[in-house]
Amino acid sequence: MNGKRKDPAGTRPRAVLRPWTTDRADVQAVLRAFAAPGMAGQSRSAIASLDDAHAWIAALVPEPSDNLPRSVAFAIDLDGTAVGHVMVSAIERRHLTGWVSYWVASSARGRGLAAAGTAALARYCFAERGLFRLELGHRVNNPASGRVAAAAGFTREGVERQKLRYQDDGGTWQRFDTARWARLATDPSPGIVPLEIRHP
Ligand SMILES: CC(C)(COP(=O)(O)OP(=O)(O)OC[C@H]1O[C@@H](n2cnc3c(N)ncnc32)[C@H](O)[C@@H]1OP(=O)(O)O)[C@@H](O)C(=O)NCCC(=O)NCCS
Known part of the structure; x- marks a missing residue:
């Protein structure tokens, strides 16, 4: 680890x-997190009950028999509580690509957790999963997500018109112009300290 790297989050x-x-604590944490505005797009269906939150987590936990899972997901754990999520989904093994997403509960935002978590996820996927290119997209009206991507070492590649379709907090579907970012295994590491990954 380079001691000169900044740790802006103090995380x-x-x-x-x-x-x-x-576990119940994680399920409750997910339900709490999804109660915040702006979270609707982070799940395919509404997270309005403990059962919804349980199903959301259960879909992330790989089957033990699955040697080549198409996704990798971690909770961002702050002092023993899940406060965020980083994930690579749609892993494509011919081209060694994957699609990154993240969220942080409103109570834990602004501490650098999304950036440090995404940097850790990228390092893990390049080193341990052999991926070469990680992509992400965010609505152009969500510049905070672009700041996270930049801090985690991603490069903005352009805007894809009406690429993504999300439900707003009122449940209405809308299409959004989307900024595309990517990080390659050969790109420089960002100047932040990635979170450690703790395996059970
Ligand atoms: C976007 C989100 C993940 C940011 O999480 P966070 O942990 O607060 O972000 P960080 O503290 O790691 O911030 C990283 C960078 O983004 C910037 N940033 C974070 N939130 C911001 C905001 N609301 N407005 C402007 N900049 C913001 C930080 O200042 C920091 O910039 P810097 O590297 O230049 O200092 C969080 O607000 C969230 O979960 N939002 C709802 C879901 C979402 O939009 N997910 C992304 C979908 S593509």
Whole structure:
């Protein structure tokens, strides 16, 4: 680890990445997080009950028999509580690509957790999963997500017109112009300290 790298969040050692569980505490944390405005687009269906939150987590936990899972997901754990999520989905093994997403509960935002978590996820996917290109997209009216991507070492590649379709907090579907970012395994590491990944 380069000691000169800044740790803008002051997140270490309190915050780590770790696998999601279907324990009650994680389920409650997901339900709480999805109650915040702007979170509707982070799930295919509404997270309005403990059952919804349980199903959301259960879909992330790979089957033990699955040697080549198409996704990798971690909870951002702050002092023992899940406060965020980083994930690579749509892993494509011919081209060694994947699609990154993240969210942080409103109570834990502004501490650098999304950036440090995404940097850790990218490092893990390049080093341990052999991926070469990680992509992400965010609505152009969500510049905060672009700041997270930049801080995590991603490069903005352009705007894709009406690429993504999300439900707003009122449940109405809308299409959005989307800024595309990507980070390659050969790109320089960002100047932040990635979170540690704690495996059980
Ligand atoms: C976007 C989101 C993940 C940011 O999480 P966070 O942990 O607060 O972000 P960080 O603290 O790691 O901030 C990283 C960078 O983004 C900037 N940033 C974060 N939130 C911001 C905001 N609301 N407005 C402007 N900049 C913001 C920070 O200042 C920081 O910039 P810097 O590197 O230049 O200092 C969080 O607000 C969230 O979960 N939003 C709802 C879901 C969402 O939009 N997910 C992304 C979908 S593509």
